[in-house]
Amino acid sequence: MQTHEDHPRPARNDLVHREYWDLTYVTGPLVFLGNGERFPTGAMLDLVLDSGERRQGQVLEASRSRAVVQVLQGTHGIDVKRTAVSLRQDAARIAASKDVIGRRFNGVGDPIDGLPPLVADIEIDIGGAAINPVSRDKPSDFIETGISTIDGFNTLVRGQKLPIFFGAGLPANELASLIVRQAATQSDAEEFVVVFGAMGITEREAAFFLRSFEEGGRGSRVVAFINKASDPAIERLFTPRCALTIAEYLAFQHDCQVLVVLSDMTNYCEALRQIASAREEIPGRRGYPGYMYTDLASIYERAGRIRGKTGSVTQIPMLSMPDDDITHPIPDLTGYITEGQIVMSRGLHRRGVFPPVDVLPSLSRLMNNGIGEGLTRKDHRELANQLYACYAHGRDIRKLMSIVGEDALTALDQKYLRFAESFEAQMVGQGHTRRAIGETLDLGWQLLSIIPKEELTRINKDLIDRYYSEIMENGVPSPYI
Amino acid sequence: MAHSEHPIVGNLTLISGPMVAAGGMLGVTMGEIVRVGNARLMGEVIRIDGATAYAQVFEDTGGLYVGEPVEAMGDALSVELGPGLLGGTFDGIQRPLESLRQASGDFIGRGLTSHALDRRTKWHLVPRVAPGDELTGGTVLGTVRETAGIEHRILAPPRAAGRVKRVVPEGEYTVTDTIVELDGGAALTLMHRWPVKQARPVARKLPPDRPFLTGQRVLDCLFPIALGGAAIVPGGFGTGKTVVEQTLAKFCNADVIVYVGCGERGNEMADVLSEFPALNDPRTGESLMNRTVLVVNTSNMPVAARDASVYTGITIAEYYRDQGYDVAVMADSTSRWAEALREISSRLEEMPGEEGYPTYLSARVAEFYERSGRVVCAGGERVGSLTLVGAVSPPGGDFSEPVTQTSLRVTGGLWALDSALAYRRHYPAINWNRSYSLYFAELDAWFDEHAPAGWIRQRQTAMQLMQRDAELQEVVQLVGPDALQDNERLILEISKMIREVFLQQNAFSDNDAFSSLEKSAGLLEALLAFHDACREQLDREVSLSRILDLPIREDLARLRDVPNEAFAERTRQVIEAMKTALAELTPKG
Numbered sequence A: 001m002q003t004h005e006d007h008p009r010p011a012r013n014d015l016v017h018r019e020y021w022d023l024t025y026v027t028g029p030l031v032f033l034g035n036g037e038r039f040p041t042g043a044m045l046d047l048v049l050d051s052g053e054r055r056q057g058q059v060l061e062a063s064r065s066r067a068v069v070q071v072l073q074g075t076h077g078i079d080v081k082r083t084a085v086s087l088r089q090d091a092a093r094i095a096a097s098k099d100v101i102g103r104r105f106n107g108v109g110d111p112i113d114g115l116p117p118l119v120a121d122i123e124i125d126i127g128g129a130a131i132n133p134v135s136r137d138k139p140s141d142f143i144e145t146g147i148s149t150i151d152g153f154n155t156l157v158r159g160q161k162l163p164i165f166f167g168a169g170l171p172a173n174e175l176a177s178l179i180v181r182q183a184a185t186q187s188d189a190e191e192f193v194v195v196f197g198a199m200g201i202t203e204r205e206a207a208f209f210l211r212s213f214e215e216g217g218r219g220s221r222v223v224a225f226i227n228k229a230s231d232p233a234i235e236r237l238f239t240p241r242c243a244l245t246i247a248e249y250l251a252f253q254h255d256c257q258v259l260v261v262l263s264d265m266t267n268y269c270e271a272l273r274q275i276a277s278a279r280e281e282i283p284g285r286r287g288y289p290g291y292m293y294t295d296l297a298s299i300y301e302r303a304g305r306i307r308g309k310t311g312s313v314t315q316i317p318m319l320s321m322p323d324d325d326i327t328h329p330i331p332d333l334t335g336y337i338t339e340g341q342i343v344m345s346r347g348l349h350r351r352g353v354f355p356p357v358d359v360l361p362s363l364s365r366l367m368n369n370g371i372g373e374g375l376t377r378k379d380h381r382e383l384a385n386q387l388y389a390c391y392a393h394g395r396d397i398r399k400l401m402s403i404v405g406e407d408a409l410t411a412l413d414q415k416y417l418r419f420a421e422s423f424e425a426q427m428v429g430q431g432h433t434r435r436a437i438g439e440t441l442d443l444g445w446q447l448l449s450i451i452p453k454e455e456l457t458r459i460n461k462d463l464i465d466r467y468y469s470e471i472m473e474n475g476v477p478s479p480y481i
Numbered sequence B: 001m002a003h004s005e006h007p008i009v010g011n012l013t014l015i016s017g018p019m020v021a022a023g024g025m026l027g028v029t030m031g032e033i034v035r036v037g038n039a040r041l042m043g044e045v046i047r048i049d050g051a052t053a054y055a056q057v058f059e060d061t062g063g064l065y066v067g068e069p070v071e072a073m074g075d076a077l078s079v080e081l082g083p084g085l086l087g088g089t090f091d092g093i094q095r096p097l098e099s100l101r102q103a104s105g106d107f108i109g110r111g112l113t114s115h116a117l118d119r120r121t122k123w124h125l126v127p128r129v130a131p132g133d134e135l136t137g138g139t140v141l142g143t144v145r146e147t148a149g150i151e152h153r154i155l156a157p158p159r160a161a162g163r164v165k166r167v168v169p170e171g172e173y174t175v176t177d178t179i180v181e182l183d184g185g186a187a188l189t190l191m192h193r194w195p196v197k198q199a200r201p202v203a204r205k206l207p208p209d210r211p212f213l214t215g216q217r218v219l220d221c222l223f224p225i226a227l228g229g230a231a232i233v234p235g236g237f238g239t240g241k242t243v244v245e246q247t248l249a250k251f252c253n254a255d256v257i258v259y260v261g262c263g264e265r266g267n268e269m270a271d272v273l274s275e276f277p278a279l280n281d282p283r284t285g286e287s288l289m290n291r292t293v294l295v296v297n298t299s300n301m302p303v304a305a306r307d308a309s310v311y312t313g314i315t316i317a318e319y320y321r322d323q324g325y326d327v328a329v330m331a332d333s334t335s336r337w338a339e340a341l342r343e344i345s346s347r348l349e350e351m352p353g354e355e356g357y358p359t360y361l362s363a364r365v366a367e368f369y370e371r372s373g374r375v376v377c378a379g380g381e382r383v384g385s386l387t388l389v390g391a392v393s394p395p396g397g398d399f400s401e402p403v404t405q406t407s408l409r410v411t412g413g414l415w416a417l418d419s420a421l422a423y424r425r426h427y428p429a430i431n432w433n434r435s436y437s438l439y440f441a442e443l444d445a446w447f448d449e450h451a452p453a454g455w456i457r458q459r460q461t462a463m464q465l466m467q468r469d470a471e472l473q474e475v476v477q478l479v480g481p482d483a484l485q486d487n488e489r490l491i492l493e494i495s496k497m498i499r500e501v502f503l504q505q506n507a508f509s510d511n512d513a514f515s516s517l518e519k520s521a522g523l524l525e526a527l528l529a530f531h532d533a534c535r536e537q538l539d540r541e542v543s544l545s546r547i548l549d550l551p552i553r554e555d556l557a558r559l560r561d562v563p564n565e566a567f568a569e570r571t572r573q574v575i576e577a578m579k580t581a582l583a584e585l586t587p588k589g
């Protein structure tokens, strides 16, 4: 949806510049036209107001007697008599070329960095076709983020979609920027690109992200689509699609390893709800439309790898949970689509633990593909399972203790309690230091030494003999990797 | 074909997402396939209002203009049934995904058509009928070896009847070659077509009295369903629905698996495609893919095709059932299908029922599950079965929602997944207090005869222990573990071992992903024997803490990771050692 005000493109057919004056109805972000036969569904329209102001619309529904059009910049100030409508493009397309790297655009793909519009190699429909499932390649390349709760317990792999769920006020952006920075240093500089899609975030947040992406010296490897809180809400529906279209283009036509950060998906969903209510659709849970699952899937499924291609699209959507509620429709539907989730905890944050990731509700569904002998380390899977089990049990004991008091606990229970405390303080609360995966796993073994060996039945005996004993004897991180 | 002389061609009057309307369609029938627009997208008629037909479209409708042509195609949505389905991967309307890839590359294009069954492949047919034979629907015309494990029985189409006039000799034929001619001139081929929304006829239903075995201890022992039964697997996101479906597809005792990926992830399908060909069917030793048909309509593929995908899947399954096989359908997730119904219904502006779902949701769900069953097949004395396992994705993990509730009423098994268990990595996260099976009465005779001795009694003991454990846990939560007697604390300990050693089963473990009936029974037997022996010691006034300190507990816990083959021997040793160790605790004299 490149604007071409300065260089109008030649008309594809005589319809392009024909103007129509038949607006019949205006409601919320929608306008209705009195005839639906002129434009195809999905077409992009120009609406020119009496003042000369130009806005963009998209045809959502068409029948003989009407076309329903969503206006990206809102309908404020539009009247039915003096608004001219014309066809802009038969579908929402974005210009793509390799020069897109380093550029900044608004939420619908118009440049905001003062540079001229991109000279397009190709124009791509931002709706995006589905990757044929038989063309998909299994994502299995471990991305070392340096963060123990992710690398050790919820491993991220290239081509995965792994969102971060957080409550208001939690340091999610810091976590995301850490991940991006570490992922960048791991890749070949030439091929790594961050595509950033910002939906309705504050000026300050946007600045934070851009600065942090650039700090790694990778500023020139960032493509940003930025719709701020003060920008038109309906434009947000286009932002992730623009970002992902460029991401797919770079990954699958130029062999780039693309990391897409989308923030904040909750604002995207609000915009979706706004359209649905203006269309008087029957609302689903909490007023969100019944098709929100399908709509979100059309975004999140645009991650992955393709057989025979070296590039990949990895997605880290950021999503603020209204009222810290993980069963709210936005995180709920997201979790049903993405390949796991990283969940932040207010409790840990209050206790000063950074990054405050609660590993229990967190999950990486692709973890098994990316870990083990030859990828990370042989003991990784079983060790993580065992640590999970011990930590979950320790948390249960902590809850129990708050009811019955510490004295009522058995000696073993007290060990589990101490384990949970140490796990949170040391494993989770690593601060801003970066940990190699080997260090994370060694620390795991050290923490396990709090628990009697006989309890560790989730780990194969050979591994225990090799790692546990080693650490009990030496008390220092083992050199294995 | 009904309209071949007077083709019905109308024009689009409305385009609203996956739903369109066209005028000038007088004569079109409900359920008929239409080709929509110049791109000839495939759709299905779902409402008729005079000359206007409403259709759900199985492809993306973007770019259509009002006024573009809509052609009625005469047939209802049908699938091709014949050799070549096994090992295949199809979309919701049975187009092979590989053909789509060849046609449009790595991203799926629109308006593509492709036969489900390859027209060039030649199959070696051994005829089974002779001129003069009377045949009816379901008569076996001949056989074809479709894969090493499956002999494909070529069936006369359900509505066929007549006397055989001519039969081709044994030899190589394509699916469209005529192999049998009937007296009236009817020509039968290796394949036939069948409308997916209509259940294929059977001679009669049989009681479901054989177990659908899964190699999953919690299911086989505590909540088994029958071959021909139906169960649902509801659970919030990340609780393990897909892993259950995939694990059953790998290890269950069906001959043929139809796996329907409905509105779920593309990578999960890629997973199956990369994993199954390399895995062997535990019963035949053949590649798992050779007994599997995949029907895939991922969440980002057109929503209306989700509706088609579940019907396509179950019709293919019925076809193999009719050949006399035990077939299992894994549908992941039925909720996405229900949501597709809801979306189309709301576009039609139908009066919504609960949570916006159409009022006919329960009827559709019931019809679907009613297609399961153990049957005597039409046209012969073959017995086949169709088992259905449907994943359900309740919003917020709350089972009170319509899809879960509706499905519960028409199925006999509930395998309830629980987020709390999943969070602590207790897999499979099947909640033993909440789940149930209604098939015990029918299955007990089989287990009595075929399962290791004591199976039913052990199951009951385990269930009672778990029940007692739940009650005691409540006490502990109120007043702490100190308030319990030693024998009560023993129950907590044993239940914990049952949970961790017996109920938990890691789907990614080399030795434990599949647990034979013998292993399952042996493991439970060992744990219960430990309980008995401990109780004996408590009666002799040995303190519980001394018992629990015994290292033999660890050996018991590690029994789970012993491979199926070595299991019996190792269990005997451990039980032996356990008894000795406990006996030594008894005070002398």
Ligand SMILES: Nc1ncnc2c1ncn2[C@@H]1O[C@H](COP(=O)(O)OP(=O)(O)O)[C@@H](O)[C@H]1O
Pocket: A336, A363, A364, A365, A366, B235, B236, B237, B238, B239, B240, B241, B242, B243, B244, B427, B428, B429, B505, B506, B507, B508
């Ligand atoms: N039986 C199991 N053994 C080991 N891991 C499991 C098992 N069941 C589930 N998991 C873990 O849980 C994750 C989520 O399971 P999945 O079946 O994808 O959930 P759902 O389909 O309910 O969203 C898996 O990626 C896997 O890591």
Ligand SMILES: [Mg+2]
Pocket: B241, B242, B243, B264, B332
């Ligand atoms: Mg799933």
